Amino acid sequence: MDFALTEEQRAVRDVARRIARERIAPRARDLDRSHTYPSEALRELAELGLLGVNVPEAYGGSGAGAVAYAAAIMEIAEACCATSVVTAVTNMVAEQIVAWGTEAQRKAWVPRLTSGAAVAGAFALSEPQCGSDAAALSTTAVRRGDRWVIDGAKQWITSGDHAGVVLVWARTGGPGPKGVSCFVVEGGAKGMAAGKPEHKMGLNGSSTVPLVFDGCEVPADRLLGEEGGGFRIAMSALDGGRIGIGAQAVGVLRACLAASRRYARDRKAFGKPIAEQEAIRWKLADMATELAAAELLVFRAASLKDLGQPFSREASMAKLFASEAANRATSQAVQIHGGYGYLDEFPVERYFRDARVQTLYEGTSEIQRTVIARQILR
Numbered sequence: 603m604d605f606a607l608t609e610e611q612r613a614v615r616d617v618a619r620r621i622a623r624e625r626i627a628p629r630a631r632d633l634d635r636s637h638t639y640p641s642e643a644l645r646e647l648a649e650l651g652l653l654g655v656n657v658p659e660a661y662g663g664s665g666a667g668a669v670a671y672a673a674a675i676m677e678i679a680e681a682c683c684a685t686s687v688v689t690a691v692t693n694m695v696a697e698q699i700v701a702w703g704t705e706a707q708r709k710a711w712v713p714r715l716t717s718g719a720a721v722a723g724a725f726a727l728s729e730p731q732c733g734s735d736a737a738a739l740s741t742t743a744v745r746r747g748d749r750w751v752i753d754g755a756k757q758w759i760t761s762g763d764h765a766g767v768v769l770v771w772a773r774t775g776g777p778g779p780k781g782v783s784c785f786v787v788e789g790g791a792k793g794m795a796a797g798k799p800e801h802k803m804g805l806n807g808s809s810t811v812p813l814v815f816d817g818c819e820v821p822a823d824r825l826l827g828e829e830g831g832g833f834r835i836a837m838s839a840l841d842g843g844r845i846g847i848g849a850q851a852v853g854v855l856r857a858c859l860a861a862s863r864r865y866a867r868d869r870k871a872f873g874k875p876i877a878e879q880e881a882i883r884w885k886l887a888d889m890a891t892e893l894a895a896a897e898l899l900v901f902r903a904a905s906l907k908d909l910g911q912p913f914s915r916e917a918s919m920a921k922l923f924a925s926e927a928a929n930r931a932t933s934q935a936v937q938i939h940g941g942y943g944y945l946d947e948f949p950v951e952r953y954f955r956d957a958r959v960q961t962l963y964e965g966t967s968e969i970q971r972t973v974i975a976r977q978i979l980r
């Protein structure tokens with residue numbers, strides 16, 4: 603078993619590490635405070651090929667695979683979780699168009715995402731009445747001649763108000779998963795409107811908006827994959843997406859460990875650094891151990907994906923463990939910082955707020971356990 607990154611994977615990781623440390627980390631606190639979308643960072647990430655890490659070079663990507671992608675997201679998330687989520691969703695949208703699109707669709711849409719021309723990609727599956735139970739979605743797409751007309755509402759769409767390319771799931775047939783299709787909709791399309799950005803607990807630099815479709819007409823060639831094949835696309839996208847969220851959680855774990863180690867050495871109580879208290883040392887040891895386990899799980903899932911082997915169960919395990927470990931670590935990081943941990947003078951309160959969503963989006967922890975158990979019992 604080889605735990606080392608290849609030269610290519612290391613190169614992608616190093617490029618991501620450099621931009622994360624030099625350009626993204628210094629802006630993370632302001633982005634969070636001012637609720638500013640990271641447009642500038644996205645432009646810079648695009649220039650470095652980081653909006654299409656696992657996308658073939660023919661479509662403007664880096665063609666470096668899922669392990670390299672995970673390594674890049676870990677670096678970006680360590681610097682700024684909000685920037686990492688918009689980056690991850692953009693990568694995911696580009697990958698889906700490559701995987702399921704016709705050659706004409708790939709050429710038309712993917713370079714816009716990888717080059718940054720589209721600003722970002724968005725993934726519009728969840729609806730106000732259904733997130734986990736996505737097959738119950740009620741947005742419709744009706745065929746009228748050479749066009750599809752989309753009507754309905756989507757909820758919590760990351761980058762929905764900035765993205766130039768939006769994947770939209772809509773019902774084209776009867777109830778259940780087989781009646782769902784997927785469409786590529788251009789940002790700003792007539793009949794698609796983004797609502798006001800939601801006020802969130804964290805991830806303030808990423809925008810999360812409702813989308814309303816009111817007679818939104820798209821040409822027939824915007825159908826991605828087969829009519830009625832949309833649910834399969836969504837599930838396959840989420841398998842890969844879970845590697846991205848797992849990687850994001852690893853980034854937060856790393857940031858927590860670094861901040862906590864630093865603080866524990868600096869802060870003195872009872873005449874010595876708190877790092878000399880066993881209670882604090884054990885917290886750091888647990889954090890470091892869970893970080894190592896989370897990294898291994900994420901890289902295992904990504905490596906199976908690169909090998910073309912099934913990775914759905916492993917991606918769910920990675921996302922489940924890493925996101926719950928990140929939540930434990932952010933809480934302990936605040937604890938180690940004492941009262942200062944509750945102030946925004948130190949970054950751990952942001953990590954705490956940003957990590958909370960990781961056990962919710964792209965499948966809650968309960969849904970990950972359901973996926974894992976289903977596969978164990980198959």
Ligand SMILES: Cc1cc2nc3c(=O)[nH]c(=O)nc-3n(C[C@H](O)[C@H](O)[C@H](O)COP(=O)(O)OP(=O)(O)OC[C@H]3O[C@@H](n4cnc5c(N)ncnc54)[C@H](O)[C@@H]3O)c2cc1C
Binds near residue numbers: 731733969
């Ligand atoms: C910041 C943010 C960004 C997001 N970005 C996007 C995006 O870009 N695109 C998108 O499509 N969606 C996005 N989402 C939506 C997200 O994926 C959903 O919120 C998530 O899937 C959960 O769905 P729900 O909120 O409807 O919860 P529900 O499905 O209503 O679940 C509520 C609770 O019930 C539990 N539950 C539900 N069903 C079961 C079951 N069968 N067994 C056990 N427990 C169950 C859940 O685990 C949860 O604890 C985002 C959400 C947030 C908060």
